[in-house]
């Protein structure tokens with residue numbers, strides 16, 4: 001089965017071109033997208049070996065009212081329950097009114113009650129289906145679309161990932177997922193970008209939404225240099241206590257030094273969610289003069305992931321070169337802004353992940369083509385394509 005749609009033609013503003021999005025066309029369109037990046041490489045457009053990775057949420061063909069999470073379902077059922085109780089109360093008071101008026105009012109209320117009971121029945125049937133899904137969520141128009149948080153009210157849609165070259169803002173790799181966060185995408189996007197750009201020493205810069213030790217380690221192992229800022233998630237700092245940043249690690253001695261100048265030595269190693277965590281504390285804590293600023297417990301314990309050196313190195317790199325974050329912002333804003341302006345208020349026109357991926361590849365291809373035409377001119381690009 002194929003789905004037809006239309007996308008904006010980047011070459012001719014105002015014109016729309018129609019397309020089919022099925023798995024056969026999808027693979028072919030993605031192949032053309034990859035080939036175009038190979039052409040850009042041959043034209044020496046990737047000279048800086050630096051990409052910015054970012055994700056943005058795009059709306060699916062699925063109204064918010066046709067998406068249900070457990071919480072949303074619960075809320076809707078409670079609202080119906082409250083409305084039913086109100087109408088039952090009004091039915092009781094209608095009985096006490098004058099006969100003709102009461103009859104009219106009762107008939108109207110009974111219609112409303114019947115409609116609500118029908119809706120409640122429909123929602124309960126949907127709830128049974130919802131509870132069977134792995135993420136406890138269903139979308140009725142596009143079954144793959146998911147409710148996602150955004151800076152505004154949130155949307156029902158897809159998360160589009162891009163790796164954009166910092167020099168010419170070309171999209172060298174892209175991916176569409178229906179997972180609402182970016183935490184697991186860094187190494188996947190970085191490796192796709194490196195393959196596409198064919199460069200050995202790639203640097204990637206991303207925002208704190210991508211900060212994930214395992215992902216940073218995967219990049220490090222693959223020889224990709226990462227620049228990310230660390231999110232501040234320390235509970236201690238939120239409670240006005242010293243954060244982990246106030247404790248300095250000395251790798252030669254394998255100890256931490258705390259704000260009181262005491263040494264926190266290694267005590268034990270534990271396992272949490274598959275990670276080995278080393279645990280350090282000092283015997284001086286119970287007698288410490290500034291303990292009230294450090295911990296309400298007897299000892300302040302500091303935990304260190306066995307690969308934390310890789311994470312520390314990322315922070316140290318960014319401290320030495322904070323400019324990279326400005327480059328990141330300037331690089332990623334351009335393509336997402338352009339793509340969303342082309343797509344208009346509705347964003348995707350096709351349904352299901354496989355077709356949405358194809359649709360996105362078409363947009364990315366159009367964007368890259370237009371960029372290269374702006375950089376080199378149409379005639380040299382056509383010449384390069386023919387060569």
Ligand code: SF4
Nearest residue numbers: 258260285288294300
């Ligand atoms: S409570 Fe312990 S870890 Fe905290 S500052 Fe005092 S000695 Fe150092």
